[in-house]
Amino acid sequence: MRRTSSLLAILLAISAAPLTSADTVADHARQLHFSSIVLDTHADTTQLFGTKDYDFAKRNTGGSHVDIPRMREGGLNALFLSIFIDASIQGPPAIQKALDQIDAIRVTVRDHPQDLLLASSADDVRRAHAQKKIAILMGIEGGHMIGNDIRLIRIYSALGVRYMTLAHFKNDEWADSSTDKPAHNGLTDFGKDVVREMNRQGILIDISHVSDKTFYDALEVSKVPLIASHSSVRAISNHPRNMSDDMIKALAAKGGVIQINYEQNYLSDEYRKAYEANAGDVSKADEAFKKECGDDFICIGKAQQRQLQQLQAEGKLPRVSWEKIIEHIDHVVKLVGPDHVGLGSDFDGADMPDGMQDCSQLPKITEALVRKGYSDANIQKILGGNLLRVLDQSQQIANQLNSISN
Numbered sequence: 001m002r003r004t005s006s007l008l009a010i011l012l013a014i015s016a017a018p019l020t021s022a023d024t025v026a027d028h029a030r031q032l033h034f035s036s037i038v039l040d041t042h043a044d045t046t047q048l049f050g051t052k053d054y055d056f057a058k059r060n061t062g063g064s065h066v067d068i069p070r071m072r073e074g075g076l077n078a079l080f081l082s083i084f085i086d087a088s089i090q091g092p093p094a095i096q097k098a099l100d101q102i103d104a105i106r107v108t109v110r111d112h113p114q115d116l117l118l119a120s121s122a123d124d125v126r127r128a129h130a131q132k133k134i135a136i137l138m139g140i141e142g143g144h145m146i147g148n149d150i151r152l153i154r155i156y157s158a159l160g161v162r163y164m165t166l167a168h169f170k171n172d173e174w175a176d177s178s179t180d181k182p183a184h185n186g187l188t189d190f191g192k193d194v195v196r197e198m199n200r201q202g203i204l205i206d207i208s209h210v211s212d213k214t215f216y217d218a219l220e221v222s223k224v225p226l227i228a229s230h231s232s233v234r235a236i237s238n239h240p241r242n243m244s245d246d247m248i249k250a251l252a253a254k255g256g257v258i259q260i261n262y263e264q265n266y267l268s269d270e271y272r273k274a275y276e277a278n279a280g281d282v283s284k285a286d287e288a289f290k291k292e293c294g295d296d297f298i299c300i301g302k303a304q305q306r307q308l309q310q311l312q313a314e315g316k317l318p319r320v321s322w323e324k325i326i327e328h329i330d331h332v333v334k335l336v337g338p339d340h341v342g343l344g345s346d347f348d349g350a351d352m353p354d355g356m357q358d359c360s361q362l363p364k365i366t367e368a369l370v371r372k373g374y375s376d377a378n379i380q381k382i383l384g385g386n387l388l389r390v391l392d393q394s395q396q397i398a399n400q401l402n403s404i405s406n
């Protein structure tokens, strides 16, 4: 008896021994991260589906950023997979390719029911989380995939698509892009009708990639808060793909969310300037790779990597740390509070900063925010809560709009 109680006393003493403060913070951050919904609004991983050296269900080593094992390791439990084709493809072929990708995502989810759940609402995401599954959502990157036919909005919605980026690197026929010469002074009348139909169909309006005027036009027309699914802060890296402080304030005033993109050009102005001096603007560099590769995504990715490795070997590009992501988040929080920022990595579609080589590294973000003194509640908003709030609003407004028109 005495022996037992003295052993108990030793065990109690050990468990009560103070951890170092560093351990306490790290442990708390891990606990917080792995109990939260961590939602990323933009990965181009769909492009890898069906390719020879890639398997979504296995850990891949070929330079990709996302697969199920690494999502589990990084606590990434909700992900918008992008449906993307180059804007040079228009009309019926664009629709065909978009449908191919929607089917590829749906089949992938169907084939991995233990791990994945196809989500088309915030409640679906919460249900997936409760079942310890990964919620997969779909977003269309580029309005050219409706082929100028508004009925496609309804069809894509019925298939589960929950956001659409109004334009990509080039203007489409009804919305100006941030990286093309203005052709429509923002949104055309048809473009405004597209936004209204997206509101009715519960598809979020994504203003990443669009021109400033398109953003302000969409903000005026949409009854649902806007999202930027993968954009960063222009005050930190002065690229037109990023949002100015005035745009972020206007977005936030109507309840929207900017989801921070981890692409090095968008994170660091020093890197952007060095890259542009050596290779031109990142959107134009993309054009050059397309000349070499057509629309072969794997070929484009390899050509980009070769170019980067060469420029790095020649010492022409500065290193960018993953901690820049925190700087962008913190800038938005200081500007408009914690309710309007989240994560939109651009994994498998962009060049990642040092230390964020794939989605397994995400717990670092939570730990950095804890160390900055952010509350648990605010961190959970940034990790996914803010975006879920907008998804909920979108569904409610769609229901209202549809009941009015019935």
Ligand SMILES: [Zn+2]
Pocket (backbone or CB within 6 Å): 141, 209, 230
């Ligand atoms: Zn993009």
